Amino acid sequence: MKLASLKTVSNAHNDSIWAVTWAPATEARGALLVTGSLDESVKLWRGDELEQDGVHTGHSLGVIAVAAHPSGNIAASTSLDSFVRIFDVNSNATLAVLETAPSEAWLMQFDLKGSTLAVAGGGSASVKLWNTSAWRLDASLSVLKSDASVKGSEKTAGKFVLAVAWSVDGKLLACSTMDGTVGVFDVSRGKLLHLLEGHNMPVRSLVFSPVDPRVLFTASDDKHVRMYDAKNNSLICAMSGHGSWVLSVDASPEGSALATGSSDRTVRLWDLSMRASVQTVTDHTDQVWGVAFRPPGGEGVRAGRLATISDDKSINLYDYS
Template sequence: MKLAGLKTVSNAHGESIWAVTWAPATASRPAKLLSGSLDESVKIWSGDELEEEATNTGHSLGVVAVAAHPTVAIAASTSLDSFVRVFDVDTNVTVSTLESPPSEAWNMRFHPKGDMLAVAGGGSATVKLWDTTSWRTDVSLEVPKGEGTNTKSSEKAGGKFVLAVAWSRDGSRLACSTMDGTIAIFDVPRAKFLYNLEGHYMPVRSLVFSPTDSRILFSASDDKHIHMYDVDNKSLICAMSGHASWVLSIDVSPDGLAVATGSSDRTVRLWDLSMRSSVQTMTNHTDQVWGVAFRPTGSPGSRAGRLASVSDDKSISLYDFT
């Protein structure tokens, strides 16, 4: 497996870019790339050319996360203004605006079937589940302190501040990560907390389940490590290291054979999961890398894999993944 740089857009936004995702392809168009920035905007880009197609505005503070619906051409963005804005990717028209209390809207992900949007609740120590038909929040999953809390880290980092969320492939389980390094696992149909996964001792800012195995969860932490967990067995499969500083973002390839990570050491790394080690380091960016995202499969006319990365340097880089 290998990454090859295709294109970098400098000054893609007016400020740091903290979020990136792909809006899946439809029958009439390829996948589109979405980027969110501290300049308060979300931009929509053509997939391979990285040409700007539209800018979505409306947030009054910086955008911290973007998420795309798996089957419908809508996306959502969260901001430091504590609003979640839902918009149509093709028309750029606002669909809904969801309000949260201050500091209670961070990373988010749509359910694999698209019927719920999970939003990390920050200081509320919860994950809010929004119904994507009514755009009302019917369920709030509370992250308990638990016996396994990393006490020293909690005191320093603010305790159960929920940073990131991830759905299992079958949608039955939800993982959320916190500032103290623990990862909480929930049974979503029963709205029940199951247990914590431990091993990290600093904030875990990014999570992703394998697209090919609902048991496998990957995490990226400020402790410079990437963890691979077996959620069913509550066990750590392996810990991978190589970055020189915080690991801020992680995504897994559509075939489940590789992960990519972005770090405050200004690099993007590709990891071979069969070897459980880093096989390539990309140095396109000149500042910390806040987001990495593999393009979903099934894009009309696309013959190769793609990976995108975004950074505090205001740039977006696109790579060929083979």
């Protein structure tokens, strides 16, 4: 397996790009790349040429996360302004604006059915679940274990929730925290099953395997990537190679590879059968905040793609084979 450079868009935004995802292909069009920047905008990019297809504005501070509905028609963005904006990918129309408390909206992800948007709750030490039919807050899942002997300020210390990930079957929801622990929830019961331990610094990104609902990958400032059995609360393996914080991780659609981005300015490709890094890409000139494999689907689309974004304001697109 390898990555081969296809396209670079320099100065794709006017400031650092911190967020990236793909809006899946629909009957009317192919997949669109969605990027969010500290310049307060969300941009849409079409095809392997990465031609700009639209821009969504409305945030008053930098965009820190984007998510795409599995239908490919809806996207969401979160910002340091404490709002989550929901918009139509095709018309750019704003569908809803969800208000949160300050520092309580970070990374987010739609479940595979598209019925729920999970938003990392930051300082609330929780994950917020929004119903996508009415854009109503349905539940708040706390990552804290109840312990009457622990005072509130002590309980919340370090449990700033940064990122979320759904298992492919929708039964498990994982969230990562500033102290390095990862909470795993049984969604149907709204119950915290356990805390995965092993990282000793913030876990800024995590993703479930697209082929095994138990397997979870985490990326941390401790320079390590970990592979867990999230259902059974066990570590499968730990992988290292980056020279600094690992800021982002994504799994390839067929489940055989990982891509990671780091503050060491590199992107690494990992072969999961070998559990080792097999390629290091050095095209970015600043830290890499996001990596995203394109989902399968779309007329005439055969080859895999990986998009990466960085503080250097550029987008890189790679052929993945």
